[in-house]
Every structure is written in C-alpha cells, then in structure tokens.
Amino acid sequence: xxxxxxxxxxxxxxxxxxxxxxxxxxTVRDDSEDEMVVxxxxxxxxxxxxxxxxxxxxxxxxxxxxxxxxxxxxPGMTPNPSKAPWYFLGLQELLSRFPPLMAGVAFPTFVxxxxxxxxxxxxxxxxxxxxxxxxxxxxxxxxAIVVALVIxxxxxxxxxxxxxxxxxxxxxQTCGGSPC
Amino acid sequence: MTVxxxxxxxxxxxxxxxxxxxxxxxxxxxxxxxxxxxxxxxxLHIHPVRVRRSWIRMSYxxxxxxxxxxxFIVLTVTGLFLMFxxxxxxxxxxxxxxxxxxxxxxxxxxxxxxxxAAHAMVxxxxxxMARVFLTGSYKKPREFNWGVGTLLLLITLLLSFTGYLLPWxxxxxxxxxxxxxxxxxxxxAGPYTRYLLIGGRVVGDNALLRFYVLHVVGLPLAAFLLMxxxxxxxxxxxxxxxx
Ligand code: HEM
Numbered sequence: 106x107x108x109x110x111x112x113x114x115x116x117x118x119x120x121x122x123x124x125x126x127x128x129x130x131x132t133v134r135d136d137s138e139d140e141m142v143v144x145x146x147x148x149x150x151x152x153x154x155x156x157x158x159x160x161x162x163x164x165x166x167x168x169x170x171x172x173x174x175x176x177x178x179x180p181g182m183t184p185n186p187s188k189a190p191w192y193f194l195g196l197q198e199l200l201s202r203f204p205p206l207m208a209g210v211a212f213p214t215f216v217x218x219x220x221x222x223x224x225x226x227x228x229x230x231x232x233x234x235x236x237x238x239x240x241x242x243x244x245x246x247x248x249a250i251v252v253a254l255v256i257x258x259x260x261x262x263x264x265x266x267x268x269x270x271x272x273x274x275x276x277x278q279t280c281g282g283s284p285c
Numbered sequence: 286m287t288v289x290x291x292x293x294x295x296x297x298x299x300x301x302x303x304x305x306x307x308x309x310x311x312x313x314x315x316x317x318x319x320x321x322x323x324x325x326x327x328x329l330h331i332h333p334v335r336v337r338r339s340w341i342r343m344s345y346x347x348x349x350x351x352x353x354x355x356x357f358i359v360l361t362v363t364g365l366f367l368m369f370x371x372x373x374x375x376x377x378x379x380x381x382x383x384x385x386x387x388x389x390x391x392x393x394x395x396x397x398x399x400x401x402a403a404h405a406m407v408x409x410x411x412x413x414m415a416r417v418f419l420t421g422s423y424k425k426p427r428e429f430n431w432g433v434g435t436l437l438l439l440i441t442l443l444l445s446f447t448g449y450l451l452p453w454x455x456x457x458x459x460x461x462x463x464x465x466x467x468x469x470x471x472x473x474a475g476p477y478t479r480y481l482l483i484g485g486r487v488v489g490d491n492a493l494l495r496f497y498v499l500h501v502v503g504l505p506l507a508a509f510l511l512m513x514x515x516x517x518x519x520x521x522x523x524x525x526x527x528x
Contacts, residue, residue, distance in 0.1 A: 110320070110321045110324060110325075110511035111317070114320050114334050114335070118502065130303075132360070136337055136340075136355065139337040139338055139339045140337065140338045141335045141336070141337055141338075142335065142336060142337075142338050142341075143313075143316045143319045143320050143322060143334065143335055144329075144332040144333055144335065144336045145313060145319050145320075145322055145323040145329050145334075146319055147336075147341070148332060148336060148341045149329065151341065151348070151350050152348065153353070155348040155352060155393050156351075156352075156355045159352055159355060159356070159359075159405075160359070163359065163398050163401060163402055164394070164398065165407070166401050167356060167394050167395075167397035167398040167401055168394060168397075170397065170401065171393070171397065172396055172397045172400035172401070173454075173456055174382055174386060174452055174454050175427040175455040175456045176454060176455050177377070177379040177453065177454060177455070178379065178453045178454055178455055178457060178458035179455060179458075179486070180340070180458065180489070182455075183459060184455055187459040187460070187462065187463050188459075188460060188463065189344060189460050189463045189464045189467075190445065190446060190449050190460055191462070191468075192407050192442055192445065193446065193464055196467060197463060198468075200467065200506065201521065204330050205467075205469075205470035206471075206472065208367070209467040209468075209470040209471075210470050210471045210472070210475070211468075211471075212300055217435065217439065220435045221432045221435050223418075223423060223431065224423040224424060224425070224427070224431050224432075225428060227421075227423075227424070229423075230424065231421070232420060232421035232422070232424060232525070233421075234419065234420075235342075237421060240418075240421075241419060241491070242482075244415070244418050244419065248415065254393050255460065268372060
C-alpha cells in the first residue's frame, strides 16, 4: 500500500511537471524550480482559516444588520422610484439614458459575448502587469464605469428616477420607509 | 480478571477499527502521511496532492474563488433551512417571511445570513474575475475556464435576482417588475421572453412559483455543474501560479 501510494504520487508529480512548461506562456516566470509542498494540510489549512473568517463575519453582520422586509407586495401601488437590485442598477441607469433596445438588450449581450471572447482577443502572451498596460487600463476603465453606474443608480436617483442630490445633502430618499 | 481484560482489549480493537475505517492515515505529521490522506479522501482529492508554494500564496488568489465556492455552500445550507418554512404562493410567502423574522428561533439570523451571503457572493465572484483578469490567468491554456467562469458570474446574478422576489414585499415585486421589463425590449422575442419568465403579464403567483423553482432547483443545479467543470479544469490546466 505504502509503495503503491508513493508511486502514484510520484507519477502525478511527473505529469504535472511535464505538462506545465510547454503550456505556460514563455514570458512568465519559470516556477518549475519552486518548492513543492503537500496541499494537505498546508493549503487546506489556509482555506479552512478563510472559511472560518468568512463564517464569523457573516454571523456578526447577520446579527447586527437586519435584511430589509417592507410591506407586503401590492401590485396596485408602484413605489416611486422603483429600482432593480443593486447589481442591475447599472443596467437600469443605462436604460434611463439610452433607447431600450440598445441599453437593455444589445449592450448587455455585447458585454457578455465580449467577456467570453477576452482570452481570444487579447493576443499578448505575457502575464506580467508591466507588459499588459493596455489590457489593465481597459479593465480598470470598465470596472470604474460599472461601479459609477451602480453608485449613481443607488444613491443619486430619486423620484421618477431623475437625478437627486438628497443622499449627499443628508435627506436620503426612501423606498417605503427604508433606504433604497 | 483476564476475561474482563480480554473483553476490554477486544472493545478497544473494535473502536480502533471503527476510527481507522474513517481516518485511515492518522494525523498528517509527515508529508508522506499527508499525501496519502489527500489521495484517498474524497473531500481533499479536489486539490492536487502537491503544489508549488508560489501557486498557493494567498496574496495571489486572495482565496476569492474558494470563498465564492464557500459562500455557495453557506447559501445552500441556509437556503435549505429557509425552505422548511417558506411556501411560494402570494398568500403565504410574505407571512412566512415575517414568521421567520419574528417567530422562528434563529429564523431572522438565518434569513439575514442567506441575504448577506448572497450579496457577498456577487462581490467575491466579481473580485475573483478581476483577480483572474489582472494576473492574465485567462490566457492559454485557460481560455475555456474563463468562459465557464463568465457563465458562473451570470448564474450568480440570476440566482440573486430570482431570490429577490421570494419575500414578496414591495421591494421584491417592483424590483423584479423593473428587472423583467428589461427583457421586454428584445426585438420580437422580448415580450414572449418576459411572458415565459413570469408566466403572465404582471408579476403574480405564476412569477413567484417560476422564480422559486429556478431559485431553489434550476439555477443551483446549473451552478453546481458549472463549478464541477470549473474546478476540474483548474486541476487539469494547473494553477496559473506566480507572475
Ligand atoms: C461561482 C463562481 C465561481 C467560483 C466558485 C469559482 C471558483 C474558482 C476557484 C476555487 C479557482 C481556483 C483558484 C482561485 O481560488 O482563484 C478558480 C480559478 C479560476 N477561475 Fe473561477 N470561480 C467562479 C467564477 C469565475 C469567473 C466569473 C471567472 C471569469 C470570468 C472565473 C475564471 C477562472 C479562471 C480562468 C481560473 C484559473 C485561474 C488560475 O489558474 O489562476 N471564475 N475559480
């Protein structure tokens, strides 16, 4: 049993080593000389710590912070403004600015397809940040736009989804009693 | 005396056999024992037996993929608990949520955990994607896994969105009305898509049931399958490791 297991480990190590160099882009640091460690318990321990920290964080937040529950759904009474969940507010923001076909359909489809194609569009073989300035700047720009749209949608859109400084001026708009 | 001694010995042997049948290799005090444990344990075999130290630096992955997966597990467990109390119909849903909040022991905390973990997962998945992008880890040979990841991001958003309707309060129904109205704008298929999604023209009983079924069965199943593929590919392509 012992020798069998050791053989299997050795065989796997050989496979991992054989596979890697050929597939790694040539401009990446060669890691084949790096120290090998067993993933259990070295790595599993780190994961365990991360999981425990996340659990503790969630329990703390959940004890202190009540999830919103407004009045019962009433199809006859539309709150104004009506807002999508925050991760869709970027889309809603676009919808308020551009024709619906463009903002609601063409644009999201384009972004999803573009994202899937990223590895094929980015012809630069390097993984070093210093050699990928264009890609990183584009990504930073994309992130900045998404974050800005979500923040605008969350905090700066009031009645009829028109611009509202209320949140900055200290009287945040509400959606039926709780902050939007 | 010897009879008792023999019986005790026998008992300890049986207990030893029981423990040994579960934990085959004892404490991982040496690399050899640890490696053998990793090879034979179902829950550990998701990892390679050995890794290079540079691949598992926390400053590299920031644990974000792992945390996304962990949040998915937390959501499954807390969601299961919520399902014991929640009936997806417009006449029950809201009252069930209030009961969870105010009557059921720990119901409020579990609901909060489910809610905040869902928000957290949207954020960790997004940040994981950012990490993968910024380290160029989508490059050959990991193009396919980036695509699988994109689908996972979409499904994470859809899971959150379908869950949003379930409390059946003013926030849910109107957020989902706004959200599904976006589908309407697609040429030709748009109105039909919306009709199919909410089972009618307005968000009502059919919409609630459809979102519920998608939220607790359809989308989690799809997410789970994609995660299995995602992890399998991470193993086969190798961790991208240090820059
Ligand atoms: C539910 C969502 C997801 C889960 C649970 C998940 C999980 C993981 C895990 C555990 C890893 C191992 C390394 C690490 O922890 O960083 C990983 C790697 C990877 N993920 Fe994800 N992921 C998810 C979504 C995504 C998304 C949205 C993308 C990109 C669009 C993506 C692309 C990748 C790629 C390319 C790798 C290989 C990176 C490397 O080897 O450095 N994943 N994923």
